[in-house]
Amino acid sequence: MTLGEAQHLLGLTAGASELDIKRAFRRLAMKWHPDRNNAPESAETFRRLRAAHDSLLGYRSGDREQRDDESATGRSDAEDSADDGAGRNSARAPDREIDLEISVEEAYLGCIRSVRVEEARPCPDCDGLGSKPSPRGHLCVDCHGSGRLRVAGGLKPCEACDGKGYRYRVTCPCCDGLGRAIAAREVEVVIPGGSREADVLCVEGEGATADGLANGDLLITVRVAPHPLYxxxxxxxxxxxxxxxxxxxxxxxxxxxxxxxxxxxxxxxxxxxxxxxxxxxxxxxxxxxxxxxxxxxxxxxxxxxxxxxxxxxxxxxxxxxxxxxxxxxxxxxxxxxxxxxx
Ligand SMILES: [Zn+2]
Ligand SMILES: [Zn+2]
Structure with missing residues (x-):
C-alpha cells in the first residue's frame, strides 16, 4: 500500500498529524469492524484500514531508513538466499530488516548479541478493536449526543454512533483506541568470526508475524563501527x-x-x-x-x-x-x- 493510498483510505491529506491518523482510523474502524458491520466487504475493509493506519504511523515491518548502495547490495543477497529456502517464501509474513553495529574486535572474533525487536500486534485487551463494550451508553464525543454532524450544505448522521448520539463501546484504555500494542522481544544473534561490513545475517522466523502465515525472517545488516586504532x-x-x-x-x-x-x-x-x-x-x-x-x-x-x-x-x-x-x-x-x- 502506498502512502497516498493509505491517506486516501483514511480520508486524510498529506501531512496529517499522528492524532489525525489515529482519529480517522478510530472513526472508520467503528464503522467497518466486522463485529459491527454485516456487509460482506467489512472484514477486508477493516484489514485495509488497519494496514493504512499502521503504514502511516511507521509500524510497517521492514521499515527502515534509506540505505546506502553498499548495504542495498547486502540486502539483495539476503533476499536471494531467503527466497531459495524450499519455497518458504510462499506464505510468510514480511521479513524485518535491522542494522546492528559491532566493534572491529567483535566482527573479527565473532560474538553473540541480543537484539530487541518491536512489533505492533493486535491489543490483547480489546482483541485489536480499539474499543470495548460498555453496559452504559456514553455521550458520543463526535456529535455531542445530537446524532448528527454539521457538514457543508447541512447535517448528516453521525457515523461514530450510527446517529444514536450515544455509544455503547468505550475506548480501550490499554491501547488508547489504536487496537495495536507494541510487543518487544529479545532475539539472540550469533555473529560469526570474520564478519564484514554490510554482511547480512538471517535469523529465521524472527521477522514480522501475521495470523495464518509463517513468520518472516529477521535480516541483520552488520555495521562495523569506526575504530580508533584499526x-x-x-x-x-x-x-x-x-x-x-x-x-x-x-x-x-x-x-x-x-x-x-x-x-x-x-x-x-x-x-x-x-x-x-x-x-x-x-x-x-x-x-x-x-x-x-x-x-x-x-x-x-x-x-x-x-x-x-x-x-x-x-x-x-x-x-x-x-x-x-x-x-x-x-x-x-x-x-x-x-x-x-x-
Ligand atoms: Zn486495546
Ligand atoms: Zn455521534
Missing part, C-alpha cells in the same frame, strides 16, 4: 604505530596489537623513516574463496622530544661522530653544508 581496508587490517627513531635504526622487538591479542614483532634494523610493515595472512580471516588479508603496520618514527643530562652525556659523542661522517650518515646535511658553507 582500519579494515578490503581484506587487510591496517594500523599505525609510533616507534622510537633509534629503535627503528637499531631494530629490536616491539609489541603489536591485534584483535586476537597482541604479539611481539622482531623489527629489523632499517631507516628511521615512515614505513609499512606487512605481515601476510594476519589481516581479516579467509572466507570461502577469499584468502585471508594482510596485517599492515604503518611505523612512524618518533625522536625524543628532550634529553635529560644522563642521556645528553651519552648521546653527545655520538652526535659528534655523526657530524664528522655526515656524508655517510646524513647525506642531506652534508650536501647542504657543502653548498652553502664551503
Amino acid at each position: 582500519r579494515v581496508v578490503g581484506n587487510d587490517l591496517v594500523l599505525e604505530r609510533p616507534v622510537g627513531a633509534l629503535r627503528m635504526l637499531l631494530g629490536g622487538r616491539i609489541r603489536i596489537p591485534h584483535p586476537r591479542g597482541d604479539f611481539v614483532l622482531a623489527l629489523e634494523a632499517g631507516p628511521a623513516a615512515s614505513r609499512e610493515w606487512c605481515i601476510r595472512g594476519e589481516g581479516w580471516p579467509a572466507r570461502g574463496e577469499v584468502e585471508a588479508g594482510d596485517l599492515r603496520i604503518r611505523l612512524e618514527p618518533v625522536m625524543p622530544r628532550e634529553l635529560d643530562p644522563s642521556l645528553r652525556d651519552i648521546l653527545a659523542p655520538i652526535a659528534d661522530l655523526i657530524d664528522k661522517r655526515a656524508a655517510q650518515f646524513e647525506p642531506e646535511v652534508h650536501a647542504w653544508e657543502s653548498r652553502w658553507l664551503p
Whole structure:
C-alpha cells in the first residue's frame, strides 16, 4: 500500500498529524469492524484500514531508513538466499530488516548479541478493536449526543454512533483506541568470526508475524563501527604505530596489537623513516574463496622530544661522530653544508 493510498483510505491529506491518523482510523474502524458491520466487504475493509493506519504511523515491518548502495547490495543477497529456502517464501509474513553495529574486535572474533525487536500486534485487551463494550451508553464525543454532524450544505448522521448520539463501546484504555500494542522481544544473534561490513545475517522466523502465515525472517545488516586504532581496508587490517627513531635504526622487538591479542614483532634494523610493515595472512580471516588479508603496520618514527643530562652525556659523542661522517650518515646535511658553507 502506498502512502497516498493509505491517506486516501483514511480520508486524510498529506501531512496529517499522528492524532489525525489515529482519529480517522478510530472513526472508520467503528464503522467497518466486522463485529459491527454485516456487509460482506467489512472484514477486508477493516484489514485495509488497519494496514493504512499502521503504514502511516511507521509500524510497517521492514521499515527502515534509506540505505546506502553498499548495504542495498547486502540486502539483495539476503533476499536471494531467503527466497531459495524450499519455497518458504510462499506464505510468510514480511521479513524485518535491522542494522546492528559491532566493534572491529567483535566482527573479527565473532560474538553473540541480543537484539530487541518491536512489533505492533493486535491489543490483547480489546482483541485489536480499539474499543470495548460498555453496559452504559456514553455521550458520543463526535456529535455531542445530537446524532448528527454539521457538514457543508447541512447535517448528516453521525457515523461514530450510527446517529444514536450515544455509544455503547468505550475506548480501550490499554491501547488508547489504536487496537495495536507494541510487543518487544529479545532475539539472540550469533555473529560469526570474520564478519564484514554490510554482511547480512538471517535469523529465521524472527521477522514480522501475521495470523495464518509463517513468520518472516529477521535480516541483520552488520555495521562495523569506526575504530580508533584499526582500519579494515578490503581484506587487510591496517594500523599505525609510533616507534622510537633509534629503535627503528637499531631494530629490536616491539609489541603489536591485534584483535586476537597482541604479539611481539622482531623489527629489523632499517631507516628511521615512515614505513609499512606487512605481515601476510594476519589481516581479516579467509572466507570461502577469499584468502585471508594482510596485517599492515604503518611505523612512524618518533625522536625524543628532550634529553635529560644522563642521556645528553651519552648521546653527545655520538652526535659528534655523526657530524664528522655526515656524508655517510646524513647525506642531506652534508650536501647542504657543502653548498652553502664551503
Ligand atoms: Zn486495546
Ligand atoms: Zn455521534
